[in-house]
Amino acid sequence: MDIPSTHTGIIVVAAGSGHRFGGDVPKQFRLLAGRPMLMHTIDAFRTALPDASIVVALSPDMKAYWASLCSEYKFASPPVAEGGGTRCESVYKALSALPSDINIILVHDGGRPIVSPELIHRVVAAATVSKAAVPAIPVTDSMRRADTGKAVDRSIFRAVQTPQGFDAHILRNAYSAINCADPMLTDDASVVERSGVQVTMVDGDAHNIKVTLPGDIALAETLLKLTGIQ
Numbered sequence: 660m661d662i663p664s665t666h667t668g669i670i671v672v673a674a675g676s677g678h679r680f681g682g683d684v685p686k687q688f689r690l691l692a693g694r695p696m697l698m699h700t701i702d703a704f705r706t707a708l709p710d711a712s713i714v715v716a717l718s719p720d721m722k723a724y725w726a727s728l729c730s731e732y733k734f735a736s737p738p739v740a741e742g743g744g745t746r747c748e749s750v751y752k753a754l755s756a757l758p759s760d761i762n763i764i765l766v767h768d769g770g771r772p773i774v775s776p777e778l779i780h781r782v783v784a785a786a787t788v789s790k791a792a793v794p795a796i797p798v799t800d801s802m803r804r805a806d807t808g809k810a811v812d813r814s815i816f817r818a819v820q821t822p823q824g825f826d827a828h829i830l831r832n833a834y835s836a837i838n839c840a841d842p843m844l845t846d847d848a849s850v851v852e853r854s855g856v857q858v859t860m861v862d863g864d865a866h867n868i869k870v871t872l873p874g875d876i877a878l879a880e881t882l883l884k885l886t887g888i889q
C-alpha cells in the first residue's frame with residue numbers, strides 16, 4: 660500500500676515535565692547516542708514520512724532551551740506548539756497548529772525514539788482504512804489488580820503504544836468534545852473512543868519503549884544500535 664505521507668500530519672508531544680525520570684531537564688531533551696532524544700524521535704518520522712507535516716508540542720518554559728539545542732546540534736525544528744498542563748491538552752493545542760487539509764493525523768510521544776518506519780507505516784495504513792488505529796503488544800508480566808490484589812488473565816490485555824493514527828476529522832471532533840481533566844484519557848485512542856469510534860489494534864513493537872526512568876536511556880541506546888533505526 661502507498662503511504663499517503665503528503666496528507667499526513669504528526670504531533671510529537673514533548674511538553675511533559677518527566678517527573679518520574681527526575682533531573683533538571685525533562686527526559687526528551689536528554690542525550691541519547693550523542694544528541695537530544697527528541698531529535699531522534701522527530702527524525703524517525705522525517706525518514707518514514709518525508710512529506711508529512713510535523714508539529715512538536717513543548718512546554719512554554721522549554722521553548723528557548725529547545726531553540727538553543729537546535730542551534731547547537733544544527734537541527735531544523737518542526738513548528739512548535741505550546742503544550743498544556745496534561746498530555747491531552749498538549750494534543751488539543753497542537754491540533755490547531757497542523758494544516759487543515761490533512762487526512763490522517765498521527766500522535767506520538769516524544770519519549771519514544773525507537774520507532775521504526777515499518778511501525779509508522781503500519782499505523783498509517785490501518786488508520787487510512789479503519790479511521791482509528793493504535794499499536795499494541797501483549798503483556799508479558801503476570802498481572803494482578805491493584806485494588807483487590809487478585810491475579811487476572813493477562814492474555815486479554817494489550818499494552819498500547821504510540822504512534823496512534825486517526826482520520827483527521829474524527830480526531831479533531833473528538834478532542835473538541837472532551838474534558839481533558841478526565842484521568843481515563845491517557846491516550847488519543849481513549850479520546851476518540853468517547854466519540855463512539857471503534858479503535859483498531861495493529862501489532863506494536865517491543866523495541867518502541869517509552870523512556871520513563873533514568874535506566875531506560877542505556878536501554879534505548881542499545882535498541883537504537885540493534886534496530887539500526889538511526
Ligand code: C5P
Binds near residue numbers: 673750767768
Ligand atoms: O507522562 P506520560 O509519559 O504519559 O507522557 C506521554 C507524553 O506526553 C510524553 O512525550 C510527554 O512529554 C507528553 N506530555 C505533554 N504534555 C503534558 C504531559 C505530557 O506533551 N502536559
